[in-house]
Amino acid sequence: MMRKWLLGTVICGLMVSLAGCGHVQKEPGPQREPAVQQNREPLTGLPTKNRDPMILMVMINNHHHARPQTGLSRADWVYEILAEGEITRFAAFYHSEASGVVGPVRSVRKYYLDLAKGLHAVVAHAGGATNAMETIKQEGLPHLDGIHEDERYFWRVGFRKPPHNLYTDLGKLVQRARSKGYDAMPLQLPLTFSAQGATDRGKPAEQIHIVYHRLYNCGYAYDSGRQAYVRFTQGEKQEERESGQPLTMQNVLVIRAKHRIFDSAGHREVNIAGSGNGFLFQKGKAIPIRWENRSGVIVPTVRGKIVSLVPGKTWVNVIPENGKVTFE
Template sequence: MMRKWLLGLVICGLMVWLAGCGHVGKEPGPRQEPAVQQNREPLTGLPTKNRDPMILMVMINNHHQARPQTGLGRADWVYEILAEGEITRFAAFYHSETSGVVGPVRSVREYYLDLAKGLHAVVAHAGGATNAMETIKQEGLHHLDGIHEDSRYFWRVGFRKPPHNLYTDLSKLVQGARSKGYHTAPLHLPLTFSAHGATDSGKPAEQIHIVYHRLYSCGYAYDSGQQAYVRFTQGEKQVDRESGQPLTMQNVLVIRAKHHIFDSAGHREVDLSGSGDGYLFQKGKAIPIRWENRSGVIVPTVHGKIVSLVPGKTWVNVIPENGKVTFQ
């Protein structure tokens, strides 16, 4: 009897030990993940500032008459893609910062809407190309149009000429979105963050030069003191107009995508639905990656596995297939 009792006690203890050690040698189980995500910003991986799930995507002008812009430094993610005339335009995504002036605001294109859908973002824009406006209407996308029905949430400034003088405030955009009944469910994005990122396999990349077109280039320089990249446009350090501070970010993602001009005005189609080659730059290093569109979100992958971003801001440069990127 005593032997059976001892055997039962040993078996029970073994079962408890196995239950507690079931994840040894594996990544943390799903029970631990929600607690981490709930306390982190979905786009930066930093401690949560804003528990409201709403994300704003603001179309920001990058014409030379629109520089320096205001508020790009507040964005969690910024995409830079060619528009017409070989000039890029920014799609700036805001979540952790919900107040402050941003602009100049410019019109939207359909491929930017593809990015907004993946993040369920409210799009702030100044009109748009015909196909983009049709998509907004047909799909009922959440948006605030600064030159039509939602102009009360935007204003014109006197120190710039139209169309480079339309501005807004993030707090006004949140107010406008709420007044239109826009609500967003909590996000579960396919992004991962870690302090070291993916730099174990990287090559030195403290200077980055990107050519979109023979008439336009940009770049980044790594500042080891700030542990961030500093942005340059056409060879000049890009700063915020209001603060004068340089624009910095922890991650720079450069990806190649198919571009196609489909009309005489120079409007483009940009294919962001599939995958392609690129580089992820972080901590002064370059990591060759494949980008993939997963659930509407562009993510960097290596051997099919999503690689980690360094907690902080991310800028994504979407270049044509014949665009150039060099680093050293």
């Protein structure tokens, strides 16, 4: 029987730092952590596949007319947050695999930009909400706009209707970013990875069910053969459009954050600048955590110390405070 667990239980973990990449050189703070791990991907902790320091964040459509998507399986990290109404949108971060077609691409919101700034990513998007576009302009954020000045690096497909038919190619985005002078610089990300993660403290969680809105839910099922969670949306397995392969990930982070609708169009403010309660799911286990925003990066913590991720891909579900998460 499915058991509901209230977010908020706290346990211990270990904090170390991991080398990463980005667009702004951060001033180093006090160094208490062990030496930085070398030759590892900054977002997955796996052996390095791509030495180019550039990170891309691509806004991916999750409307039912946009599924199944292309290229989500290549993302190192994926954030899922509500846009307007009951529809969520994905911010997919690419580094270890930086080639191939992705889409459909959609517009950006300001809270996604907050995530991009933390990882110093170049944002690929199709326009955006007014406050998001103003932020890009005022702060000079690195971005590639598929319906304005960078449109020739994006294209429309014929098998879907607008606005669910805009696609791009990661390799072309990197080339365009270079031509616009978006040169990445090294930085340290507040992430740590270990083979077992924090699973020694977890409760069984092979089935996860998440409710964002009364009209939208998603979930994950642990596949012991793949040593990964398999993604479901609205009760259906979510797959890559071309290959038909399921979307899988080693870490699922579910966090609560304050949401507020601020206009008649239903645009939201989502507060991901502070901290809150959540769960980290790894290897079929649930670890109650408290999430914190450390230098613009959302990390799972226990008693103020960052807990380890399992090497591999991570999906982050940012749900409203009245959202629900259950597991068994």
